[in-house]
Amino acid sequence: MSIYTLSVFQSSTSGKRRTTLAAFVFFAFYFFCLSAYAQEPTQKSLESKRARLQLEIKKINSLLFNSKAEEKNILNEVSDLNRKIEVRSRLIRTIHQETAVLNKNIKANQTKTKELEKELLLLKEDYATMIFMSYKSKSTQSRLLFILSSESFYQGYKRFQYMTQYTEFRKDQGYEIVVQTEKLKVINDDLKVQKIEKQNLISEQKEEQSKIEIEKKQHEYLAKEITTEKKKYTTQIKKKQKEERIMDRQIEKLIRNAISTSNKKNSTEESSNFILTPEAKELTSKFTNNKGKLPWPVNNALVVRKYGKIPHESVRGITIQSNGIHIATDKKARAKAVFEGTVLAIQVSSSGMKTVYIQHGNYISLYSNLETVSLQKGDNVSLQQSIGEIHTDKVTGKTLLKFQIWRDTKTENPTDWLLRL
Known part of the structure; x- marks a missing residue:
């Protein structure tokens, strides 16, 4: 291979590489833009999120706030305020x-x-010109003379065709003006x-902003009280965790005992x-x-x-292990x-509260x-069958169901299994 041929080959190869690289960069940028556009929230999705x-x-x-508490509990109050502030903050962001x-x-x-107005103006000008020209030559005699003055039959036929097409074009222009006017009205x-x-969204955002400012001030006041007596509240939390x-x-x-008993019954x-x-x-x-x-x-x-390892909502630095969710x-x-499923067990705590285990x-x-509880151990249970009445705490005034899902001896996140609220 000659030096000239080699240099041409190398130049061609590097050119192909540059073209390939340019194509790759273009498509990468195109798909990135497409992906970014696809991820952009729509007005409909934001309306739905705002409603939720x-x-x-x-x-x-x-x-949480309408329940009548017998005594003041700062930890609960801070926790509830935290929740409300967090949700209201998300609402404000969504409105924005x-x-x-x-x-x-x-x-x-x-x-x-503006584009349609320009188009409409041009259409009206063209239409006005056509109407004026048509008016000047409106008599049947002038149109007939125009055809009869043709030098040949072919020319006369073409003139007749032109006049027919001109009339149709006038009709089309008139129709197009009506269509464009209607489009403009709709827009x-x-x-x-x-x-x-x-304007309604701006008003709503201002209203929510004023509410959140009040809630933040309440939260700040209670948080200071907790900080002052942090040792006392930390002791309370640790006792509850224990x-x-x-x-x-x-x-x-x-559950382990139930597995052992079931396996002895069903298998060796x-x-x-x-x-x-x-x-x-x-x-x-x-x-x-x-x-x-x-x-x-x-x-x-x-x-x-929520489920899993979560920070305590009232006192910083404390982590809670939650095997389920509280509703x-x-x-x-x-x-x-x-x-x-089938009722596997019914457990009664020292406080008299009951837990029902349903096996699936x-x-x-x-x-x-x-x-x-309205069930007994061994009962067959149907979908959405009533299990029992949930306890309402006399001190906090709240009604809480503690719900868990286990797979054999391991817990799972219940919110992954339930329909999205």
């Missing part, structure tokens, strides 16, 4: 996003209106509605998990297929404690089964803090 947050604030007010999207839509509509009407929506750990160990022990094998019969395997499969679709165990639900609900509310194959759903 407004509903959550209503629940917080009715289930919604206003920004509306602004964008209004600007786009204003631009479109202008839409603009009026959007501007009203924008009681919860004892309860968690009792739950785990009961030894296992730390449930050895399932064909019927139990089928039930497990049904339960698993309904992940994210299970109904909530109460009608009016507000999650006040606030209405006074006298009844817990309902989230899926069909190798899954178990737990319903704790029940005042009364």
Whole structure:
């Protein structure tokens, strides 16, 4: 290979590499923009999110702040205020996003209106010119003379065709003016509605902002009181955590004993998990297929404690291990089964509160803090069957259901299994 050929080959190769790299960069940028656009929230999705947050604030007010407490509990008050401030902050951010999207839509509509107005003006000018020209040559005689004065039959035919097409074009122009005028009217009407929506959102945002300022001042005042007596409140929290750990160990022990008893009955094998019969395997499969679709165990639900390791809402530096979720609900509310199954056990605590264990194959759903229970061990339970009345705390005035989901001897996040609120 000659030096000239080699240099041409190298130049061609490097050119291809540059082209390939440029193409790669272009497509990477294109897909990045496409992805960013796809992730941008729409007005409809923001409206839906705003409605959900407004509903959550209503629940917080009715289930946490309207309950009559016999005595003041600062830790509970701070916790409830934290929750309300957090939700209201999200609501304000959502309203701000919604206003920004509306602004964008209004600007786009204003631009479109200007374009349509220009198009409409040109159409009207063209149409006026055509009408004027038509008026000048409106007589049938002049049109006939125009055709008869043709030098040949072909020219006369073409003139006749032109006059026919001109008439049709006039009709089309008139129709196009009507269409464009209607489009302009629709866009202008839409603009009026959007501007009203924008004003309403701005008013709502101001109202929510003033409310959150008041709540933040209340929170700050209570937080100072907690800081002053942090040692006292830390001791209270640790005592409560110790009681919860004892309860968690009792739950785990009961489940392990139930597994051992079930396995001795159904198999000669030894296992730390449930050895399932064909019927139990089928039930497990049904339960698993309904992940994210299970109904909530109460009608009016507000999650006040999440699953897993979570920071304490009132005192900084303290972490809580939560094996399930705590759900606030209405006074006298009844817990309902989230899926069909069998009552594995009914446990009674030292305070007299009851926990019902319902088995769904190798899954178990737990319903704790029940005042009364309407089931017995071994009962078959149907979907959303009533289990019992949830206890209302006389001191705090709150009605809380403690709900857990276990797979054999391990806990799972219940919110992953339940329908999104």
